């Protein structure tokens with residue numbers, strides 16, 4: 001798990017991201033979370049893409065098995081369930097609002113973009129609209145920062161602790177990896 005500032009992104013990471021997304025990742029500023037094998041699971045993206053488009057989703061879940069697991073939770077109406085939990089619990093509301101602020105603070109390291117000022121992701125600070133975005137934040141920030149993202153990961157069949165990557169460890173295979181660099 002990682003929040004800014006991030007280590008420089010390696011070419012091997014970008015290659016894994018391209019495989020995961022089926023296209024080159026845009027505006028990458030860091031790898032925010034990894035599988036136990038070392039492959040990226042969450043990419044951090046600049047709030048303004050190279051083509052000028054504002055991009056609010058700073059922490060973007062890229063791992064295909066992770067995104068599938070979140071989609072399956074959404075299909076099982078877990079978003080509605082977590083939304084109701086949030087509506088009923090003032091402490092959870094407060095923690096979720098703090099997660100929103102933490103998200104914006106992290107993103108602000110990479111510039112302020114007027115079009116998305118105060119807009120984070122996933123429905124924060126008061127709604128539950130995208131488990132992918134919330135799980136991405138929870139994976140990046142670690143447990144205890146995004147309570148709804150944490151709950152989504154607890155319910156998930158996927159976990160970063162059990163590698164199900166198509167090509168395990170390929171982000172660390174290149175000679176420029178952090179492992180090779182010591």
Ligand SMILES: [Zn+2]
Pocket residue numbers: 035036037038039162163164165168169
């Ligand atoms: Zn893996």
